[in-house]
Structure formats: structure tokens, C-alpha cells
Amino acid sequence: MNIDINLDKYKNLRRNLSRELINLNPIQRGGILPKESKKTVYEYWDGYSVCDFCYGRLDEITSPPIKEFLEDLSKFLNMDYTRPTHGAREGKFIVMHAICKEGDYVVLDKNAHYTSYVSAERARLNVAEVGYEEEYPTYKINLEGYKEVIDNLEDKGKNVGLILLTHVDGEYGNLNDAKKVGKIAKDKGIPFLLNCAYTVGRMPVNGKEVKADFIVASGHKSMAASGPCGVLAFNEEFADKITKTSERYPLKEIEMLGCTSRGLPILTLMSSFPYVVERVKKWNEEIKKTRYVVDELEKVGFKQLGIKPKEHDLIKFETPILDEIAKKDKRRGFFFYDELKKRGIGGIRAGVTKEIKMSVYGLEWEQVEYVVNSIKEIVEKYNK
Numbered sequence: 442m443n444i445d446i447n448l449d450k451y452k453n454l455r456r457n458l459s460r461e462l463i464n465l466n467p468i469q470r471g472g473i474l475p476k477e478s479k480k481t482v483y484e485y486w487d488g489y490s491v492c493d494f495c496y497g498r499l500d501e502i503t504s505p506p507i508k509e510f511l512e513d514l515s516k517f518l519n520m521d522y523t524r525p526t527h528g529a530r531e532g533k534f535i536v537m538h539a540i541c542k543e544g545d546y547v548v549l550d551k552n553a554h555y556t557s558y559v560s561a562e563r564a565r566l567n568v569a570e571v572g573y574e575e576e577y578p579t580y581k582i583n584l585e586g587y588k589e590v591i592d593n594l595e596d597k598g599k600n601v602g603l604i605l606l607t608h609v610d611g612e613y614g615n616l617n618d619a620k621k622v623g624k625i626a627k628d629k630g631i632p633f634l635l636n637c638a639y640t641v642g643r644m645p646v647n648g649k650e651v652k653a654d655f656i657v658a659s660g661h662k663s664m665a666a667s668g669p670c671g672v673l674a675f676n677e678e679f680a681d682k683i684t685k686t687s688e689r690y691p692l693k694e695i696e697m698l699g700c701t702s703r704g705l706p707i708l709t710l711m712s713s714f715p716y717v718v719e720r721v722k723k724w725n726e727e728i729k730k731t732r733y734v735v736d737e738l739e740k741v742g743f744k745q746l747g748i749k750p751k752e753h754d755l756i757k758f759e760t761p762i763l764d765e766i767a768k769k770d771k772r773r774g775f776f777f778y779d780e781l782k783k784r785g786i787g788g789i790r791a792g793v794t795k796e797i798k799m800s801v802y803g804l805e806w807e808q809v810e811y812v813v814n815s816i817k818e819i820v821e822k823y824n825k
């Protein structure tokens with residue numbers, strides 16, 4: 442059969458954003474592989490490369506040492522058990538599907554990621570939001586509000602199946618005090634899921650300390666791994682539900698559809714683990730870099746949104762000054778992207794000038810200064 446498809450476009454695929462650029466996109470900074478893991482890619486790039494010595498269950502494979510890795514991850518997170526997933530969203534869906542009943546409510550914060558809503562929808566659940574203590578400019582979640590939202594639902598005879606808190610959200614980079622919500626969840630006797638897509642692998646997270654029943658994390662976002670992969674950690678109390686096995690295939694865990702990450706991504710997650718364990722110890726230094734960026738760029742007319750001072754590396758700025766320049770520049774909004782690119786910096790959305798998101802997580806101080814000076818130079822050059 443002659444198939445009429447032009448296959449040329451699949452030859453020599455090149456990433457448009459060169460790895461040589463300093464990438465300021467917050468979703469990319471925590472997923473950059475250390476050298477050790479790049480070697481793993483060469484070793485394990487074939488399809489089911491993780492399955493050479495599998496005797497029925499991914500989480501029990503000892504060569505490569507996945508079984509031990511999952512035990513180590515549980516220690517790292519201070520949780521009882523851990524399973525690999527394809528990402529944070531898959532972990533959220535697994536929890537909702539395994540422990541809630543159709544029609545239950547998931548109570549979540551207003552800064553929750555879209556994947557939290559979509560997971561609930563896929564699991565046929567309802568959501569109720571906990572709002573802000575303040576809207577503009579901090580968008581700080583009113584954590585005490587969890588109580589009120591739950592009470593209101595219960596008064597109406599609704600069943601709350603799960604409390605979900607976004608540890609750090611992807612819009613403002615606000616860090617929430619998970620302990621507060623953990624306490625409310627325990628007092629109410631409702632399971633508590635902490636979404637750590639932006640925290641586990643970047644900063645220390647202690648599951649038992651914050652009374653989390655479940656933690657989901659993202660390998661490609663924050664654990665220096667190739668996508669897609671992630672982590673679901675849970676405590677003994679819920680182990681039966683999360684790890685329930687199939688009647689027909691008694692070795693296979695239903696919620697994992699038998700096996701989740703069964704190739705290269707989990708290998709990179711493992712080989713980056715020693716690097717990740719070390720880097721979370723340097724979190725204070727990352728915060729210093731982030732606050733330096735905010736202080737310096739506010740001097741040229743940027744305004745940081747979200748809680749101040751920053752407690753996480755994701756920064757959202759309002760940038761009226763860039764917007765002003767864009768009105769006069771023939772490249773319009775693209776001038777900023779263009780000028781940054783000339784200076785070897787990428788990852789800021791092309792054409793956008795009203796608000797920008799950025800992160801300098803993991804950059805050397807010299808690079809951070811270079812980024813700050815480059816942005817200042819662009820603003821000063823064109824703001825005439």
C-alpha cells in the first residue's frame with residue numbers, strides 16, 4: 442500500500458529553543474538533566490528498557506533498582522509508600538479515582554492547576570474552591586477557608602471525599618502552609634492530597650510533618666527527569682485502596698493499569714535522584730537568587746505579583762514598562778523576546794509584555810546577574 446504522507450518533516454527534528462540558551466521558563470528550570478542522567482539516556486533509550494528483568498511488577502524490579510528507589514523516595518518524602526506515575530496529574534487522578542465515590546466533592550484552592558480540575562472531572566467528582574484572603578496583588582489563598590467550604594458542603598448533605606492543596610501554584614509561585622490544611626483535614630477526618638509538582642525535587646517536603654495522606658510530584662517539572670514521569674506517595678491507611686490488584690491478574694495494580702513509567706523517564710528520575718537530594722539542601726540559596734531578581738527588576742519598573750517576599754523560585758511580574766516600549770517598537774511585543782534571544786536568554790513567552798513569568802532556579806549566581814543585567818539593559822535602551 443502506498444501511503445501518501447510526507448515523512449521528511451520527521452527527519453532531523455531539532456528543538457527550536459536551543460539548549461545553549463539560558464531558559465527562564467519556570468516549567469523548564471527544575472527539569473534540566475544533570476550530566477549523570479544524560480548518560481542514562483544512552484543506556485536506556487530503547488522502548489521497554491526498564492523491563493529486562495521484570496517478574497510482573499514495575500515497582501518490584503531490582504535491576505535497575507526500582508524497588509529500592511521507591512523505598513528511598515518514601516524516606517525522602519517521609520511517606521510510607523511510593524509508586525512511579527507519568528506525572529503529577531496522573532497521581533491526582535489515581536488518588537481521586539481510588540478513594541472517592543462518584544459525585545463526591547474535592548475541596549481545592551483557587552490557584553489549583555487545571556489538571557486538578559480535569560482529574561476530578563475524569564473521576565466524576567465535583568469541586569468546591571477555597572478562595573483568596575486577598576486577590577490582587579498577592580492572590581494569597583485563605584487557608585482557614587477550607588473549614589468553611591467543607592462545613593457548607595456538609596450542611597447541604599454533600600460528601601467531601603478529598604481535600605487538595607496546591608503546595609506552590611504555577612501562576613504566582615505562592616507557597617502555601619500545608620501544615621494548616623493538614624490539620625484541618627485531620628480534624629475533619631478527610632483525606633488530604635498535597636500537590637507538590639512545583640516543590641518536591643526543588644525544596645524539602647516532609648509528608649508526615651504536614652499530615653499529608655498523599656503527595657504527588659512531577660519528575661519532568663521539578664525532579665530533573667525526562668518527561669513524562671512523576672511520583673505518588675501515600676500512607677499506610679490508604680495503601681489497600683491505591684494498590685488494589687486485579688482479580689484476573691493478581692500481580693497487577695489496577696490504578697497503575699499494571700505498570701506506569703516503563704522506559705526512559707523513570708530511569709532518568711532515578712539517576713537524577715542523588716543530584717536532587719543534594720540540591721534541595723540548597724533551597725535557601727535559590728530563594729536568595731529569586732529575591733535578588735525581584736529587587737533588581739522592580740528598580741526598572743517591574744512589579745512582582747504573588748506573596749512577598751518570595752518563598753519560591755517561580756516569579757510573576759507585571760511589566761507595564763515592557764508594554765509601553767512595545768507600543769513604540771516596530772517589533773511590537775516581540776521586541777523583548779528578540780532582545781533576550783540576542784543575549785542568549787530564552788523561555789519568556791514571545792509577544793507577551795503585560796505580565797511575564799520567569800525563574801532562575803539552578804542558575805549560577807553569575808548567570809543570575811547576567812540575566813538581571815540583560816533585562817535592565819534592554820529596558821534602559823528602549824525606554825526612551
Ligand SMILES: Cc1ncc(COP(=O)(O)O)c(C=O)c1O
Pocket residue numbers: 468527528529530531553554556607609610611636638639658659660661662670671
Ligand atoms: C501546580 C501544578 N500542578 C501540576 C502540574 C502538572 O504536572 P504534570 O505535568 O507532572 O502532570 C503543573 C504543571 O504546570 C503545575 O504547575
